[in-house]
Amino acid sequence: MANVQAVLSALQVFSRAPEKAALDQANTWLQDFQHSSDAWATCNVLLLSPEAPPAAKIFAAQTFRTKVTYDLGDMSSPDLLQLRETLLKALETYHTGPRNILVQLCLAISGLALQLPAWDDPVQDMIDAFGRNPATVPALLQFLTLLPEEVTTNTKIPITDDEYKERAAKLLTANATKVTDLLAMYLQATGVTLTVQIQVFNALSSWLAAGEVVAMSLLNSPFIPYSFQALNSDELFESAVSAVCDLIHETQEVEDNMPVIELIVPQVIALKPKLTEYKEDPEKIRGLARIFAEAGEAYRSLLLHHPETFFPIVEAIGECSAYSDLDIVPITFSFWMRLAQSIGKRPSVSPLFLDAYRALMDVIIRHLHFPADLASLTGQEAENFRSFRHVMGDTLKDCCYVLGTEQCLLAAYERITLELSRPSVSWQEIEAPLFAMRSMGAEIDPNDDKAVPKIMDLIPSLPPHPRVRYAALLIVSRYTEWINKHPDYIPYQLQYISAGFEDADQEVNAAAGQALKYLCQDCKRHLVEFLPQLHSFLATMGSKLVQDDKVQVYEAIAYVISAMPMEQAAQSLRTFSLDILGHVHALASKTTPATKEELISITHDLENLEVMLGVIGSFGEQLPAACQNTHQEAWAVFEPFLIKYGAEYSICERTTRVLRLGLTFFGPVTLPILPSVLTRMVNCFETTGFSSYLWMAGKIVGRFGNEEDPALRAAFKEVYERASSKLVTILQEKLPQMIPDVLEDYLQMLLQMIEYTPDVFFPSPAFAFAFRVAMASLTLVHSDIVFAALDLLRTIFTHECLAPATSQPPPPSFPIYAAAVRPVVEREGQELIGLLLSGLVGDFPEESIAMVVTIFRVLGAIWPTELHAWLPVVVQQLPSTAAPDQAKSSFLTDINSSIQSGDVEKVKYAIRNLHRASRKARERRRAGPLEG
Known part of the structure; x- marks a missing residue:
């Protein structure tokens, strides 16, 4: 009774809804209780006690289901049979509900049936116990619905594949005929209720989905005719739709199921008039659309071979596609796509299908129309409609696949010209076919x-409405590969794009930016002569453009520059870059502090330069004359700029990214300025604590770490030690969890150093701190940071300086490196393995286990005595909720065995077994009281 009271007290916490800590504590206690052996008896009392509150009964039912899944191995055979009687008695008690208790009990009985070979025929026993009394039949039907789902989907039940196959055959395959006969009997029983009939349909669907009932077995059963008859009942409609769809789905192997198909198809076709009858009832239309689309997909080959018989199904799907409710229309899209794929493989196709796709294209363009009053759409509705238009665009591509793109484009073109010939036309009538042209692009x-020349000639004459201009500009951006083959159109398109930048509508500006970017990307060789025009455009229009559009223009210009001969390209890049660097220099030279607007403007300038460098990349090892000294000029501008404004986060981010791309662009010629750059990076980091300065330093080490220049190597050492010292200060004020970006970029810099500059990394006094930072980073729930920390630790432990002595003498530096590593490991080792094991049974990513294994192998090989002493203390501290006691004990035994035998390969299996046990425990906890 003490346990009963404890459970009730824990559950009461949820009804009071206190602070999160109390809820978490109660949930954890209940999860732990579910794991205990006392839970069986306690939950039996709670479940069968009339006085127990509803929450306690639900918890008890959930616990039985959980323990049947995970803990049957703890029980003897007599206890298992007793458990069966307990669950059957509970089901009898709750046969009328509540439903959540009924479901949990049925799942528990299903799980028990799967794991209890001594229970000879569970299905028949359930029929005998609950199938004779009309009052308990709903409980039986619930069990019969859930049994196939639990048997086929609950992968957590611990049985072997052979045991599963044998038991599943016994439970499902052997009973399929019996169950379908029983369901058919209930379906037609005198006085049967609608509720029972719905349950019968659901149970049949479950057995069909599990593959245990085949369509041919239903040929002479009442299910097929009754499923179609039930579509006339409002109450049964949804269940009948699902049943009919399931039946059709199970007959998609048409050659094996022709007798059933011959029975189904006339009844499907006979539903076609109901589309007119139910046109005011979207839910009925939705159900019919599901049936027609399922039939169309399942019988696609029959449609193509026998259109005279099956084409009414296509017509019905076309009517569903044309329905006004756009939530229903997509039900048909998969059919049109698959049919188009099948038609595309055939040498000839019936004109009926060509007409169907022509009609579909008209329907889709009609659906693409924005409403007359755009304000009638809420923000979310407008977003949903825009998203759905792109989905409809994919269906237009299916039309192109069947009819040919040229025919589809001409149809959309003719639609626009017809509208333009009328005295007055709404913008929606023009915009929808334009969107269709873009989708088909x-x-x-x-x-x-x-077709395309007509469209290109049409664009300049379109009405200047913003929505029309927006759609037309996006057509230009989609058709740029065609324009590249027809460069005569470039001047006209540039003119149209330029006008788009002058439009008052920002979306039109953005579309113009996108069109210019793709035009320059695909037609760059033809646009070289237009570069002065683009430069003038930036000079006159640049200040009027929003930044997103300006970025697109700079990206476009960079594509054109990339197509030029190198000397000409270098001169052009220098022209645009100096414009930007001039702004940077002017701001750095100002005697008064920059305004907020000036800082925003300069970050935009830097972003534009970043975009250009990102597109052009590099001119190679031999820089053209125009670029020879630019890196020094640029750094002479950037260094005073950083001294003055490097404490502004946005300036830090943009400048370091530009500098990074500058490294790639200029390459080795930057060597003379790199010590100065590194010193400035660490100065800025010391001043600000911004991680991007470490990121930049790490990039320099990764690119130039092999260089032997003494000044550069001294700069590497300076960055390492001063950055580490600054990080010590930061961590005295902030927890590691508060500075994940700094830790990640610091670790990434160290990873470059250990690879390229071990002579700097190991002997430095900063090494011990770097090791501690890697350990602290293991406590963060950030996969990238954990990976970086583990990668660094693994690289330290596997460095050749720690390798056993061989006949070949090691490099003179290796004993120095080893002398730095050993005392740190001996001092920090116990805490390190504690962090590794906590992460292993906690939040480490799955892919990190191999690195943990490697570190343990090295510890076992080089520090076996210490590891043997450290492990018991550390393992004992692992929470039992994450690592069950038995798993911890096995882990210790396996590791100690590997240490004693010297077989470090066994470490891998010990760690993987512990991880597997912890993962299983976590999965179980996720299915705990709050999950139900």
Whole structure:
């Protein structure tokens, strides 16, 4: 009774809804209780006690289901049979509900049936116990619905594959005929209720989905005719739709199921008039659309071979596609896509299908129309509609696949010209076919000389409405590969794009930026002569553009520069870069502090330069003359700029990214300025604590770490030690969890150092601190940081300086490195393995286990005595909720065995077994009281 009272007290916490800590504590206690052997008896009392509150009964039912899944191995055979009687008695008690208790009990009985070979025929026993009395039949049907799902999907039940196959055959396959006969009997029983009929349909669907009932077995059963009849009942409609769809789905192997298909198809076709009858009832139309689409997909080959018989199904799907409710229309899209794929493989196709896709294209363009009053859409509705238009665009591509892109484009073109010929036309009538043309753009032939020229000639004459201009500009951006083959159109398109930048609508500006970017990317060789025009455009229009659009323009210009001969490209890049560097220099030279607007403007300038360098990349090892001294000029501008504004976070971010790309662009010629750059990076880090300065330093080490220049190596050492010292100060004020970005960039810098500059990394006094930072980083729930920390630790432990002595004398530096590593490991080792094991049974990513294994192998090989002493203390401290006691004991035994035998390979299995046990415990906890 003490346990009963303890459970009730814990559950009461949830009803009071106190602070999160109390809820977490109560949830943890209940999860731990579920794991205990006392839970069986306690939950039996709670479940069968009339006085127990509803929450306690639900918890008891959930606990039985959980323990049947995980803990049956703890019980003897007599106890298992007793458990069966307990669960059956409980099901009898709760046969009328509540449903959540009924479901948990049925799942528990299903799980027990799967694991208890001594229970000879669970299905028949359940039928005998609950199938004779009409009052208990709903409980039986609930069990029969859940049994196939639990048997086929609950992968947590601990049985072997052979045991599973044998038991699943006994439970499901052997009973399939019996169950379908029983369900058919209930379906037609005198006085049967609608509720029972719905349950029968659900149970049949479950057995069909599990593959245990085949369609041919239902040929002479009442299920097929009754499922279609039930569509006339409002109450049964949804269940009947699912049943019909399941039946159709199970007959998709048409050659094996033709007798059943011959029974189903006339009844499906007979539903077509109901689309008119139910046109005011979207839910009914949705159900019918599901049936027609399922039939269309399942019988696709029959549609193509026998259109005279099956085409009414296509017509019905077309009507569903044309329905006004856009939540229903997508039900048909998969059918149109798959049918188009099948038609594309055939040498000839019936005109009926061509007409169907022509009609579909008209329907889709009609659906693409924005409403007359855009304000009638809420923000979310407008976003949903825009997203859905792109989905409909994919269906237009299916039309192109069947009809040919040229025919589809001409149809959309003719639709626009017809609208333009009318005295008055709404922008929606023009915009929708334009959107269709854009969607079909991915399918056009770059050599097309019929449809696309007409579209290109049409664009300049379109109405200047912002939505129309927006759609037309996006057509230009989609058709740039075609324009590349037809460069005569470039001047006209540039003119149209320039006008887009002058529009008052920001979305039109953005579309113009995108069009210019793709035009320059795909037609860059043709646009070289237009570069002065683009430079003038930036000079006159640049200040009027929002930054997102300006970035697109700079990216476009960079594509054109990349197509130039090198000397000309270098001169052009220098022209645009100096414009930006001039702004940076002017701001750095100001005697008064910069305003907020000036700082924002300069970060935009830096972003534009970053975009250009990112596109161009590099001119190679031999820099053209125009670039020879630019790196020194640029650094002469950037260094005073950083001294003055490097404490502004946005300036730090943008400047370091530009400097990083500058390293790639200029390459080895930057060597003379790198010590100065590194010193400035560490100065800025000391002043600000911004991680990007460490990131930049790490990039320099990774790119130039092999250089022997004494000044550069002294700069590496300075960065390492001063950055470490600053990080010591930061960690005295902040927890590691508060500075994940700093820790990650520091670790990444160290990873470059240990690879390229071990002579700096190991002997430095900063090494001990770097080791501690790697350990502290293991406590963060950030996969990238944990990976970096483990990678660094693994690299330290596997460095050749710690390798056993060989006949070949080691390099003179190795004993120095080893002398730095050994005392640190001996001092920090116990805490390190505690962190490794806590992460292993906690939040370490799955992919990190191999690194943990490697570190333990080295510890076992080089520090076996210490590891043997450290482990018992550390393992004991692991929470039992994350690492069960038995798993901890096995782990200790396995590790000690590997140490004693000298077989470090066994370490891998010990660690993987501990991880597997902890993962299983976590999965179980996730299915705890709050999850249900």
